[in-house]
Amino acid sequence: MPDSPRQPIRGVVLQLCALFFFAAIDAVGKDLAQTFSLPLLVWARYTIHCLLMLIFLAPSMRLRLVSTRRPLIHVVRALLLVLVSLLALAALRIMPLAETTAIFLVGPFMVALLAARFLGETVGLRRWLAIVIGGAGALMIARPGGAVSLAGVLIVLVAALSYAIYQVQTRQLAATENSFTMLFYTALTGTVVMSLSLPWFWSGPMPSAREALLIASLGVGGGIGHFLVTRAFHHAPASTLSPLTYAQLIWATLLGWLVFGQFPDPLSVLGMLIIAGAGLFIALSERSTRRSVLRS
Numbered sequence: 001m002p003d004s005p006r007q008p009i010r011g012v013v014l015q016l017c018a019l020f021f022f023a024a025i026d027a028v029g030k031d032l033a034q035t036f037s038l039p040l041l042v043w044a045r046y047t048i049h050c051l052l053m054l055i056f057l058a059p060s061m062r063l064r065l066v067s068t069r070r071p072l073i074h075v076v077r078a079l080l081l082v083l084v085s086l087l088a089l090a091a092l093r094i095m096p097l098a099e100t101t102a103i104f105l106v107g108p109f110m111v112a113l114l115a116a117r118f119l120g121e122t123v124g125l126r127r128w129l130a131i132v133i134g135g136a137g138a139l140m141i142a143r144p145g146g147a148v149s150l151a152g153v154l155i156v157l158v159a160a161l162s163y164a165i166y167q168v169q170t171r172q173l174a175a176t177e178n179s180f181t182m183l184f185y186t187a188l189t190g191t192v193v194m195s196l197s198l199p200w201f202w203s204g205p206m207p208s209a210r211e212a213l214l215i216a217s218l219g220v221g222g223g224i225g226h227f228l229v230t231r232a233f234h235h236a237p238a239s240t241l242s243p244l245t246y247a248q249l250i251w252a253t254l255l256g257w258l259v260f261g262q263f264p265d266p267l268s269v270l271g272m273l274i275i276a277g278a279g280l281f282i283a284l285s286e287r288s289t290r291r292s293v294l295r296s
Contacts, residue, residue: 011236048219137274
C-alpha cells in the first residue's frame, strides 16, 4: 500500500499530543515514585511497552521486527535509555516536574557537541553561542538557593548526557535500521534487563488496584507517545517537528501546577524560556543547514 501524502499540520498535532503523553507519564511516575521502588516502575513501563509492540506489530512485521545487522549497538542504545528512565524517576522523586523537564532539555546542546565529535558535524559560532546561552538558562534554574536540590540537578544532567549519547547512536542507526525495529529492541532490552534485576531491587508495598492501573499507564502512555511520534514523522519532516520538543515544557509546567501545586519561580521561568529559545535556535539552524545541503 503506498504511503499517504504528507500532512504537516497533522504531524504537528500528533507530535504535540505525543509530548503531552510523555509529560503525563512523567507526572504519574513522579507521584508513584514517592511510594514504589524505581526498578518496579521502569520494569512496568518497558514490559507493557514491549507487550504492546508484540500484540500490534509482530503479527504484521514478523521477523522484520527483529531483523538487524547491528544488534550490539541496539542493545547498548537500549541500556542507555533504561539508565535515563531510572535517573529521570530518581530526579522527579525530589524535584518539581517543570524544572526537571527544563534541565533535561539541555540534552540537545549535548547532542550538538557529541555530534561534532562522533558524527563529524560542524558546530559553528552561532551554535556555540546558543549552547552557552542554554547552559546559562539551566544555571538560572539550578542556582543556589533556588527551588531545586543540587543532587537532583546532577541526576538530571547525567540523565540528559545519557540521552544525548542515545540520540547520537539513534542517528547512527537511523540510516540503515527500521524505526519500529529500533523501538522494539529498546523495549525488549529494557524488559529483559529490568525483569532480571527486579527481584534484587524491588522493595516496598504491593500496589492496590488503582496503583496497579497507574503503574500500567506508564507503559501504555509511553507506547502511545512513541507511536504518535512515529506517525507524526510520517506526516511531517524532522525539521518541522524537532523545534516542537520544547512544547513539553509547557505541558510539564501545567501538569506540575495542576497535579502537584508546583509552579516555577520567576527566575526559573526565565531560565526555561532561555533554554527553550536556545534549543529552538539550534533546531532551526539544523533545518537551515539541511535545506542548504539539499539545494547544493
